[in-house]
Amino acid sequence: MNRENHDLVDELCRQLADKTPPADVLADLCAEMATQRLAIVRKAVVPQSSLRRRLLGRMMHRAVLGTSLVVVLGFVLLSRGTHESPPKAVQNQVTDVREINDELRHQSASRESEYTLVVMAHGSGVPELQNPGFESVIDGKPDGWFFPPVCEQAGYRVEVSDDAVTGDKCAHVSASEASGQGFANLMQVFTEDSLDGFRGRRIRFRAAVKTKNLADATKPGLWLRVDRPSSDPSRPQIGDFDNMQDRPIHCDDWQHFEIIADVADDAKSLTVGLLLAGNGDVWIDDCSLEVVSDDTPKTTTDIVAMNPPGRSTSATCAPTSVTEEFFSPWLVCGVVAVICCSQLPDGRFQLFAFRFAFAYWILFALPSPLQVPLSRLSPTVLMWYSQATDAFVRWTAVNVVGIERALIPPNGSGDSRYASGRLDDRVGLCYPLQHPSPPTRFIATLRRVLCIQWYFKYHCAK
């Protein structure tokens, strides 16, 4: 053992013992210590209101946790019986005809505004077409059928012809003077009051059709559309739709064609008619509209792709779209966040987990799945829920996230109007695409959560 070395270290240590802070520094440290003690004691004696808040927060954590587990389990069960999504080719085809569908919707809307209803419920309670055989004629045009003025402006015309398959007359739609733009549309509209006999049932629109002089790209066909209520009256939600653009009619002699579709319980209107997109001559006669059994195969395309993302469609289609929306990779984060915010001790991580859980469950995930059980309760309840969710999302967008309308991505609230606006440079929260890819959705959702976090940090802290 080296005594000298020990002595040297001991000497240094003894010198250290003599080192004392200057008096002013020591006084400063003592004052700071007193301040720290005061802060510790003040935090320790928690006001009753703060305790209540904390208790409420813990109850909310547990409620969110419980609700999320119930929702997850519910959707696992609900998703079992649902059919698969339509193939890509069908979705693309449906997307192709969307423009025509929009125009048809516009025309039928104008029809409702310009004319009194032509279809009345009969004693049986089942609505019937008016003048199905085109035997009744007014001013050379079939009575009860509507031919929009815009079609006439596009060069199409409708007249009553004697070349009938049944009876004496039929309707003849021609496009000899058409410029090739637009399309002809001869239709009838059933509004909400006259649909009672069809609600919740499968119907068939059937008519005899023959064609002549068709140009190559001309696609004549029957069409049918069921509209359902929407929070945006100008864009009703599609219940079911078919315009035969995937199987256009090309036959020189009379032949019967049909469209079979479902009318939803909450259907707002039903529109049927004949469509001629392109140059040529089409005759239609012997129309009928009747209820068929539920096991009759539908001819309509799955309309998941027709509605904007986040909207529920018919009862049979809703679980598929909502399930896809719900069972995203973010679900894991949402569940983990709920568990963290209820289990972690108070602190920054717990706060972040709570905010993430709030943003994910309240704004993103829950509004959509809850629509399914609500839709089975009552359409009215579903409508109230959609409106309430929409109002809440609007309020959150403006007051919490600090963005104007047209910036919230589809969130399952049933209102996609926000998704079509301009992108705000400062926050940029909306999905730029109608059908965003998973990476795009991931990035957009991440940005949204970060923006909410940013808001809490810089605004609520004040």
Place this chain on the structure above:
Amino acid sequence: MLKNPQSVARMPEDEKPQSVAQYQRLLEPLAAALAQRVWRVLQNRDDVLDVLQDVQLKIWQKLAVIQRHPNPAALVVKIGIERALDVRRERRNRASQSEQDLSQRLDESASVEGMTELSEAHEEVLDAIARLPNQQSVCVYLRLVEQQDYFEISRTPEITEATVRKHVERGRRQLQLWLPHLMTTNEVKQ
């Protein structure tokens, strides 16, 4: 400055009003001594304040245990020194990651307002003590720097006097290995 104030509030509600008075009574007379000892280890105002806050928070959380101790004041000082040595160890570990960091740290620490000049040898001794295992470093510091006797040291860490002697002796030997340049030429006489 308060790092985790929420954790303080977890104490049972019925204990708090009494605890506040006891807490103040315990710490007020010890504040100067505690600050002085922590300063001696760290020599940096910010670090000292951080350590003092941690120590006061820990004392609040363990108030019942500390009050049952036969020598609460010594225990409080020991907690302070222990935490200060921890901070010094962390500081040294950070600095030793690169020589550049080390020189930067020395430059920064030298420029801190109110900083007392310590010789390089003193710094090295303190760093070496801080590098020792936790219990050993406290025992060595209390023995060598604070000049406490073995019995007194054995009461605060609540270990036997023989263990304290063993810790101090082993710590001395370790310091010898770590500080060879402090050896004089007499070491050849070993």
